[in-house]
Amino acid sequence: MRVHxxxxxxxxxxxxxxxxxVYIAAGLFLFMSGLxxxxxxxxxxxxxxxxxxxxxxxxxxxxxTRHVVSNLYWIINxxxxxxxxxxxxxxxxxxxxxxTFELLVSLPFRDWDIVVGKFLAAYAVLGVILGICGYYxxxxxxxxxxxxxxxxxxxxxxxxxxxxxxxxxxxxxxxxENQIVAxxxxxxxxxxLYLIGDFTTPAAGGISRVLEALSFxxxxxxxxxxxxxxxxxxxxxxxxxxxxxxTCRVLELRRLRP
Amino acid sequence: MVRVEHVSKYFGDIxxxxxxxxxxxxxxxxxxxxxxxxxxxxxMRILTCYFPPSQGRVTVGGFDVVTDSDEVRxxxxxxxxxxxxxxxxxxxxxxxFVAHAKGxxxxxxxxxxxxxxxxxxxxxxxxxxxxxxxxxxxQRVGLAQALIGEPKVLxxxxxxVGLDPRQIxxxxxxxxxxAGRRTVILSTHILPEVQMTCSRVVIINQGRIAASGTPxxxxxxMRGGTxxxxxxxxxxxxxxxxxxxxxxxxxxxxRETLPTQASDDGTIGDRLCELxxxxxxxxxxxxxxxxxxxxxxxxxxxxxYEAGMTLEEIFLRVIASDTAEASTGKxxxxxxxxxxxxxx
Numbered sequence: 194m195r196v197h198x199x200x201x202x203x204x205x206x207x208x209x210x211x212x213x214x215v216y217i218a219a220g221l222f223l224f225m226s227g228l229x230x231x232x233x234x235x236x237x238x239x240x241x242x243x244x245x246x247x248x249x250x251x252x253x254x255x256x257x258t259r260h261v262v263s264n265l266y267w268i269i270n271x272x273x274x275x276x277x278x279x280x281x282x283x284x285x286x287x288x289x290x291x292x293t294f295e296l297l298v299s300l301p302f303r304d305w306d307i308v309v310g311k312f313l314a315a316y317a318v319l320g321v322i323l324g325i326c327g328y329y330x331x332x333x334x335x336x337x338x339x340x341x342x343x344x345x346x347x348x349x350x351x352x353x354x355x356x357x358x359x360x361x362x363x364x365x366x367x368x369x370e371n372q373i374v375a376x377x378x379x380x381x382x383x384x385x386l387y388l389i390g391d392f393t394t395p396a397a398g399g400i401s402r403v404l405e406a407l408s409f410x411x412x413x414x415x416x417x418x419x420x421x422x423x424x425x426x427x428x429x430x431x432x433x434x435x436x437x438x439x440t441c442r443v444l445e446l447r448r449l450r451p
Numbered sequence: 452m453v454r455v456e457h458v459s460k461y462f463g464d465i466x467x468x469x470x471x472x473x474x475x476x477x478x479x480x481x482x483x484x485x486x487x488x489x490x491x492x493x494x495m496r497i498l499t500c501y502f503p504p505s506q507g508r509v510t511v512g513g514f515d516v517v518t519d520s521d522e523v524r525x526x527x528x529x530x531x532x533x534x535x536x537x538x539x540x541x542x543x544x545x546x547x548f549v550a551h552a553k554g555x556x557x558x559x560x561x562x563x564x565x566x567x568x569x570x571x572x573x574x575x576x577x578x579x580x581x582x583x584x585x586x587x588x589x590q591r592v593g594l595a596q597a598l599i600g601e602p603k604v605l606x607x608x609x610x611x612v613g614l615d616p617r618q619i620x621x622x623x624x625x626x627x628x629x630a631g632r633r634t635v636i637l638s639t640h641i642l643p644e645v646q647m648t649c650s651r652v653v654i655i656n657q658g659r660i661a662a663s664g665t666p667x668x669x670x671x672x673m674r675g676g677t678x679x680x681x682x683x684x685x686x687x688x689x690x691x692x693x694x695x696x697x698x699x700x701x702x703x704x705x706r707e708t709l710p711t712q713a714s715d716d717g718t719i720g721d722r723l724c725e726l727x728x729x730x731x732x733x734x735x736x737x738x739x740x741x742x743x744x745x746x747x748x749x750x751x752x753x754x755x756y757e758a759g760m761t762l763e764e765i766f767l768r769v770i771a772s773d774t775a776e777a778s779t780g781k782x783x784x785x786x787x788x789x790x791x792x793x794x795x
Binding site for chain 2: 200201204211292298447
């Protein structure tokens with residue numbers, strides 16, 4: 194199959210660099226994650242200096258990896274739920290609203306080209322922002338001794354999780370002409386998939402275990418613990434492909450409707 | 452260049468385009484005329500591969516719009532209605548994107564962008580954001596987007612809507628200049644536009660072709676007779692009677708009677724009357740006949756001209772008769788149906 198998404202990717206990246214929404218959302222994300230990272234570090238230093246408090250909190254032994262690294266990436270993955278819709282909402286909704294979608298499909302692109310180009314553009318922007326989060330690693334190395342393989346897996350995990358979020362955000366954006374609706378829809382779908390496994394208890398079996406296996410939270414937490422498993426990465430890969438595929442189908446709906 | 456064969460398009464139960472067939476030759480400018488909602492945009496969207504036809508076959512430059520849509524889209528430049536433009540891009544970037552999408556390398560893209568900017572007069576705004584441009588300039592950007600990559604076929608959906616008169620004239624001139632070099636299909640409901648720019652017209656109504664041909668052919672076909680407007684200073688009643696007795700004249704329609712300036716001695720003179728003389732068949736000599744007759748009676752002929760039927764009138768007439776036909780057809784069907792019900 195001929196691939197021809199590069200023009201779309203290039204155009205989207207260019208328009209991301211001039212979009213105020215992107216800078217505001219990115220700033221907010223970095224501010225919030227930095228603030229919470231500071232809180233995690235402060236909490237850890239309090240715990241490590243106060244054996245009494247430690248006992249009260251139920252942590253006899255302190256583990257930097259568990260208390261800082263895992264928490265940090267859990268926070269990052271959680272914040273992404275709120276931030277990704279802000280990045281993806283305009284992708285297709287805006288083109289439908291302003292009518293440029295009609296221009297786009299009159300150019301020699303396949304629907305796949307449009308979807309993949311837009312996905313990669315949004316993912317690249319998110320990649321840059323997650324890349325900026327790399328300085329948390331430097332801070333951790335400066336003030337503690339994190340287990341670097343765990344950090345690497347957890348960090349990689351955030352990139353993997355972000356891909357699934359972006360794909361779903363793109364899908365939501367294809368469903369409507371209204372960017373706000375697209376953002377809310379994306380957030381609702383993401384939060385739903387995140388929390389879907391939380392109704393389960395460790396003792397329960399059957400359907401609740403299935404729900405757990407379908408949830409973002411369950412799979413993304415494996416990464417934050419430093420566990421890189423095929424089924425978790427595979428789960429997110431399936432989510433990405435499924436969301437992109439559904440987006441293509443939505444774009445095709447124009448063939449049935451005026 | 453463009454061949455449309457028995458194309459229909461349904462949206463659910465709604466028939467947007469109904470058995471449309473026409474052909475556009477290379478270098479021709481085809482005007483696509485019809486009231487709002489007649490199916491113009493739907494037909495154009497089929498031509499530009501936005502969606503496939505429900506029935507029938509469309510080829511552009513020999514390529515089928517369904518099976519070879521990539522090829523079709525590479526040789527077609529399309530300016531949709533309402534002129535979609537990327538407001539957050541500069542003129543240059545937007546044009547570069549279109550050229551990039553059509554698969555051209557950096558050098559070719561630069562060349563195309565420069566030539567199109569020159570052709571559409573966007574030189575002074577090439578580095579400005581499109582969102583900051585006036586409507587007229589945005590329209591030109593839309594046209595420039597369609598022109599990128601020297602497309603063989605240009606499809607323009609209402610290219611002059613919302614422009615001021617000077618800009619409209621410019622766009623029309625631009626389209627006129629392309630005649631012979633490019634195949635152009637443009638839709639509009641502004642009739643002078645068609646008369647000025649198109650070599651052939653297709654009038655569509657309710658998804659079907661109501662009439663087609665050159666503007667001249669349509670005019671003669673539809674009007675059947677000649678209309679002459681006579682302005683003379685004369686007693687109105689007598690003038691009318693005299694004109695009605697001329698051979699060939701079918702009817703005389705009074706248009707307006709204006710008082711002339713009262714003469715110096717205070718008496719009221721004859722009035723300036725305006726009449727329309729309609730003949731039963733085409734008769735070019737009616738002008739001289741009328742002029743001679745008026746002058747022979749000693750009246751003063753002020754003005755005499757042939758009132759060509761405008762495309763506007765043709766359009767209204769075609770649409771009216773077409774719509775009436777369609778509804779009588781429906782009534783027939785209903786009668787048949789009820790008759791059958793009665794039988795059983």
